[in-house]
Amino acid sequence: MQEPTVLAAGYFASYSTVGLLALVGVLFVAVAFGANRLLRPMVPTPEKLLTYECGVDPVGEGWAHTQVRYYVYAFLYVIFAVDSIFLFPWATVFAAPAFGAATLVEMFVFLGFLAIGLLYAWKKGVLSWM
Template identity: 55%
Template sequence: MREYLVVAAVALAGVALVAAGSGVRRLLAPDDATPAKLTTYESGVDPIGSGWEQGSVRYLVFALLYVIFAVDAVYLFPWALVIRSELGAASLVEMAIFIGVLVVALLHVWRRGLLRWW
């Protein structure tokens, strides 16, 4: 039963620390509630008009392309470090296919015009 008491004590200490921090913040933080501070703020865009406006998907495409090519780089670096010591010709062919697929994807994205900012 002692193990459960230790878990309960740690949980209570965590709750007490959160409550103490929240209480200190209420005592020390300034309270200047102006109308400008009470408005909704979303990603640097002022809340003008209705909330049902169409946004640009172009930024999402750039983010996805970055993630795809960053993850690919994560696979390329370890492979390049051990290619001479442990991996053989089969690994070289597999990596050539992998890079070939990446090049085809990049050419496809470039041909569709998704790499332009305007």
């Protein structure tokens, strides 16, 4: 039987490999951005600082008002899209013999949280179009 220190050394060695790879990635990005900053020509002109919009010169101050409710609709869509992404794999795995009542209870807890969120949004009037 191996000593615990030998096992721990092998376990942390795999993490050091991942850490080294992450460090190399960060250094690569830093060197690329640094080289870009040093080697690029920098000649700012007023035309270069304008907002480019399909060849049309910008008019006005560029500030547009947006209804917040559209963001809420998008957020609700994302919530239910994630729900459906979670439900399909669960439905395919649920029939396996190793999964039983615990999996069913977990899914009903998850759906309960979603139902509470939907009920809250409905009570707040978020789901009405007007």
